[in-house]
Amino acid sequence: MIYAGRTFMLLGLGFIFFLCQVTPGAGTELSFTRLIFQDEHVKVTAIEDRPGFFDVSLFSGPASKEERAAYFDSQGKTPSSVHVFLVHHRPSGDYILIDAGFGDSVPGESRLLKALEKLGLVPSDINAIILTHLHPDHAGGLLWQGRRAFPKAKVFLSEPERDYWLDFALKAPGNASAALAKNALEAYAEDVCAFSTEEFSLAINPKAFDYYSLRPVDASGHTPGHIAVQLRAESEEKPKLLFIGDLLHAAALQFPRPEEYPSYDADPQTALAVRRRVLDMVAEQGIPVAGIHIPFPGTGTVEKDGAGYRFIPLP
Numbered sequence: 001m002i003y004a005g006r007t008f009m010l011l012g013l014g015f016i017f018f019l020c021q022v023t024p025g026a027g028t029e030l031s032f033t034r035l036i037f038q039d040e041h042v043k044v045t046a047i048e049d050r051p052g053f054f055d056v057s058l059f060s061g062p063a064s065k066e067e068r069a070a071y072f073d074s075q076g077k078t079p080s081s082v083h084v085f086l087v088h089h090r091p092s093g094d095y096i097l098i099d100a101g102f103g104d105s106v107p108g109e110s111r112l113l114k115a116l117e118k119l120g121l122v123p124s125d126i127n128a129i130i131l132t133h134l135h136p137d138h139a140g141g142l143l144w145q146g147r148r149a150f151p152k153a154k155v156f157l158s159e160p161e162r163d164y165w166l167d168f169a170l171k172a173p174g175n176a177s178a179a180l181a182k183n184a185l186e187a188y189a190e191d192v193c194a195f196s197t198e199e200f201s202l203a204i205n206p207k208a209f210d211y212y213s214l215r216p217v218d219a220s221g222h223t224p225g226h227i228a229v230q231l232r233a234e235s236e237e238k239p240k241l242l243f244i245g246d247l248l249h250a251a252a253l254q255f256p257r258p259e260e261y262p263s264y265d266a267d268p269q270t271a272l273a274v275r276r277r278v279l280d281m282v283a284e285q286g287i288p289v290a291g292i293h294i295p296f297p298g299t300g301t302v303e304k305d306g307a308g309y310r311f312i313p314l315p
């Protein structure tokens, strides 16, 4: 059973938008799902919807061109991914996706549906989808051939994110990303749940004494309503895992040099402040993170390292 409660802090911001996407690259078909967390209640699987690369030309910041290039290969590329995270609550049988990948919104193979099939699931098994934001590499997979891909899923996102994109689609009807966001939200109609109060939590099996919840954390800056999502056991203060969405993009560059930013960040200064705040918190508290664009499986821990951070991938 999925149960929604509310207490989410919102920021009403409006910024210039840039499309967030990675260049599709060659992938290894047999290794695009991986179990990244499990206990007796919850199981989390990383699904690599698409592998890819980020190009050095997308990034700006205080580093010189030469300093920045040192974090990329000789072709100016660094590996990346587009992930979807699947959360399974064993006692209730709920399946929840964190983001939905590209779907068929751009050319190339989107592997989410194939991955679900491999895991023994069909699209109607998905109860809920939490969107960190509405860029096409996160929301495109809500649709397949123009129709909703997950017939029984409720879609959760922040109200500022929903409002920003619906407004953008009105003002710029020719913008493909805005049209995709609008179409996706319209396809899910009354199943779209936008949260706007102080806090929101999607509790899994709320009747159980020791239940889990997925709670959004304001991480705006990349987009006006971008969120991170905590996976928490309610009996514990420290989250088991923090899904960080697009808190950062090129892991090889932005963990050691967090002040570097991609052209995709709508408000780079706010995004940087959030990146610092969240990375400081997870490093101090030892909270594992799962990033949508960190190379597969996108999961690991963070340590402080000089003026920046070091990412230690899941072994």
Ligand SMILES: [Zn+2]
Pocket: 020, 021, 135, 137, 138, 246, 292, 293
């Ligand atoms: Zn993205």
